[in-house]
Structures are given as structure tokens and as C-alpha cells.
Amino acid sequence: MVAQFGQFAATVLNHFAVPATNQDQEEFKVLDHKTKSEEANEFEHGLSARVVGQERALRALAQIYQVYQAGLNTPGRPIGTLLFLGPTGTGKTRSVEAAAEVLFGSPSAFVRVDCAEFQHPHEISKLIGAPPGYLGHRETPPMLSQENLDSYHTERTRLSLVLFDEIEKASDALWQLLLGVLDKATLTLGDNRRVDFSRAIVVMTSNLGAREMDRLTEEPLGFACMNNQPVAALDTQFHRVGLEAARKRFSPEFMNRLDSVVVFHRLTDDSMRQILELELQSVQQRILQLNNSRFVMRYTDTAKSFLLARGTSARYGARELKRTIERYVVLPLSNLVATRQIRDGDVLLTDMGNEEDSLIFMRRQTTAVSPEFDSYDFRFDRMRRAQVMAGAAR
Numbered sequence: 001m002v003a004q005f006g007q008f009a010a011t012v013l014n015h016f017a018v019p020a021t022n023q024d025q026e027e028f029k030v031l032d033h034k035t036k037s038e039e040a041n042e043f044e045h046g047l048s049a050r051v052v053g054q055e056r057a058l059r060a061l062a063q064i065y066q067v068y069q070a071g072l073n074t075p076g077r078p079i080g081t082l083l084f085l086g087p088t089g090t091g092k093t094r095s096v097e098a099a100a101e102v103l104f105g106s107p108s109a110f111v112r113v114d115c116a117e118f119q120h121p122h123e124i125s126k127l128i129g130a131p132p133g134y135l136g137h138r139e140t141p142p143m144l145s146q147e148n149l150d151s152y153h154t155e156r157t158r159l160s161l162v163l164f165d166e167i168e169k170a171s172d173a174l175w176q177l178l179l180g181v182l183d184k185a186t187l188t189l190g191d192n193r194r195v196d197f198s199r200a201i202v203v204m205t206s207n208l209g210a211r212e213m214d215r216l217t218e219e220p221l222g223f224a225c226m227n228n229q230p231v232a233a234l235d236t237q238f239h240r241v242g243l244e245a246a247r248k249r250f251s252p253e254f255m256n257r258l259d260s261v262v263v264f265h266r267l268t269d270d271s272m273r274q275i276l277e278l279e280l281q282s283v284q285q286r287i288l289q290l291n292n293s294r295f296v297m298r299y300t301d302t303a304k305s306f307l308l309a310r311g312t313s314a315r316y317g318a319r320e321l322k323r324t325i326e327r328y329v330v331l332p333l334s335n336l337v338a339t340r341q342i343r344d345g346d347v348l349l350t351d352m353g354n355e356e357d358s359l360i361f362m363r364r365q366t367t368a369v370s371p372e373f374d375s376y377d378f379r380f381d382r383m384r385r386a387q388v389m390a391g392a393a394r
Contacts, residue, residue: 040066046102051091052278053271057084057262061099064201064259068159078197079159081182081257083167084205085242086264087213089317092205096163099201100152103161109152110161113143115170124173129190144187146195160200167204168249175254178202182257209245213238213266214315239263267317269308275318276308279325283333293337295346302352303359328359336361 036044044062051058064080073079084092097107118124129142149160164170164178181187185197216237242263247255255261267275280299288294311324329350336342346363353360 036062036066037069039069043099043102047095047098050098050101050278051095052274053267054091054095054264057091057095057264060260060262061095061201068201073198076185076198078182078185078200078202080201081259082201082203083246083258083261084203084264085208085246085261086238087210087266087315087317088207089313089319090264090267091318092264093163093165094318096161096203096205100161103157103159104152104154110163111144111148112163112165115164115166115168115174118170118174121171121173124171124177125190127174127177128187131190142189144195145189146193149195149197149200158199160197162197162200162202164202164204166206168206168208175250179253179257182254206246206249208249209238209242209263212241212245216241235263235265238265266314269312272308272312272318272321273304275321276304276311276325279322280329283325283329287333290337292344293340293342294344295342295348298347298349300349300351303350306352306359332359332361 040062043065044058047058047061048055060082061080064082067073068079084095086092096110100109101107103109113127118127126140127142127144129140129145144162149162152160164174167175177187181197181202185200187195187197189195216234243261246261280297284297287297307321307324307328310328311321313320333342342348342363349362349364350359351362
């Protein structure tokens, strides 16, 4: 069998050693290299349904997944190494959570390292474990063990997602530790065991350059954008600022080991409207998980405009919208559920109240087997996907 493979390899090498003639080229058929596999399309569509307004980052993740599916990732290196830059609240961490949810069914099915916990060199031992001989070195298992890395593998998908969140806050010792991981897909633990990262997608996030990006939107460039300056020009400025900030902060050997640097841009008004729909659906999912008070939420356009007006923030991104929904929707609902003003199967309509800073909730009583209630979750999901895909097409 080995001899047959050797003969085949020799034949292939000899074939490529012969220059192609015009007659040879006429025998070949042009292929469509832009067509993606069904699995890669499903993965990208799943990401687009969960993360809004960051097509470049989702495309980068989908391309890495396509290479993994084809089995053409570079041997001895991670499947992909990405650095996500940009302002807070633009979806950097959420993109990794969405990838985990699409691949493994849970947004927490990945290894997350909060780099703010590793600001001092000695704290690296929490990642790789203390060397033998140190007190208690067997009591605390290392975070980056092979067992943790492979814990979310399935029969269909044998890859791992590893997130280093806010990498700029970590000690230089962590950056040095990552050099071997990014280049050779290998990490040596404190007890000399080796961890293989060749089946891992390593993502790092950072807010480097966010302040400079704020100035771009607040000063002359931001004024020019209001006068129909192309959005692509602002994206180019953001990418340049983010890349320069990363190069100042990280060493050249660190930057040179990254496959791609993706800069997340500010969320547009249209993106915020789509995120509002996603967040309201998330609230509905929480309601459907209640034991005795499952009900359907509806919102008037006025109520949605109110939430957008209160929750849109250029500085804090989508996180401000989440806080607004918690304050004006979830908190009042918790009072209504706790006081049993809502019954199982009811339909609630949310609208603006007489006061400027509040919403009102109106109940329409139905039966628990009402067709409207029974089919709501599926209709809402189809509507949400259609809206997201329509926004992505634009």
C-alpha cells in the first residue's frame, strides 16, 4: 500500500514538473471556485441570523470553517487565528458565541479566557498549571488542558473555539505564551504535557483604537459622513486606525502569526433595528420557558421607536439597547408575572404610555391552546430570519 502511494506521488510530481501547453489548457474545464459547500452556507447564514452589521467578521469565520470542512487547513497550525478589533458593544464576543451556538447548539460551548484576570505574569499558572513541586500544583487543573479544549467536540464537528477576550489587558507573558500556539499549534503545560491546538479556531478581541474611532465619528469625518460620504471610506479609516493601534501594542512576531485582523465598525440605525428584533425575541424565549405564565408579547411601532431612542448609543453599542430592554420591558414584566396579573396563554400588547418615560402593557386573555399562541414561536422565528436576510442582501 505504501509502495502504491509512493508511485502515485511520484507520478503527480512528474506531471507538475512538465510545463502545460496551450493544447493541455484546452482540455481543462473552468470551475466555480466561489461556490461554497452546503455546510459552510448554513454556518454563515446561522451567524448572520445572530450577529447584525458585521459581515466582514462573519465572512472571515465562514471562510475558515470552509477550509476546515475541506481538510485543507495548514498542518501543524491552528485552523484559524483571528484578531477582532473595534469599539465596545459591536459584536466581537457575540460573534464567537454565535459560532458556538451554530456549531454546537450552545452559545457557551467554547473555551473563554478573560484576559483581564491575567494582568500579572504569575497568573499565567491558572492557564497552564503550576510546575511540579509548587504547593497545590495538582489541586487546580489548568484552563487550557486538552480535555477542556476537546470537551465540546461532536461526531460531526471535531473542532474547538478558543476566545482570548480583551487581549490587550493581559500581561506580556500571555502574549509570549500565545506565540507557540499561533505558530505551531502547541502549548506545553506546567507538568510538561502538550496541548494540541491544530483543531482549534483561536479568536482574540480587543478595544484598541476605539477612542480614535470615536474621534473619527465626532470630528470632521463624522460631519462629512452626514453629507453622504461613502460608508466604505469610514470603514477604511476604522481599519487603518485599529491596525495601527494593534501594531503599536503588540510585537511584530505576534502580529505576523495572525491569519486575519478584522475591525468591527459602528452599528448603523438599520442594524440597531434588527438587533432590537433579536433582543425582543430573546425576551420571548425567556417567557416561553416559564412554568405557569407563558404568554405572547407584541409591540407597537411606537413602543419599538421608544426603545430604540432610549437604547441607541454610539459609545456603548448594542449593550445599551440590552440594558434599555431590561429596564423598560423585563423589569415591568417581572412585576406583572410575580403579581399574577398575566395568565398562561395571554397575549400582551406593549405601547407607549401617557408618561414620556414609560411603556404600558395591555392584556388580551386567550386559551392556552389558541392557534396564535401555539404557532407564535415558529412565525416569529421565520419573520426574524427573513428580516435579517433581507438586511444582509441590502
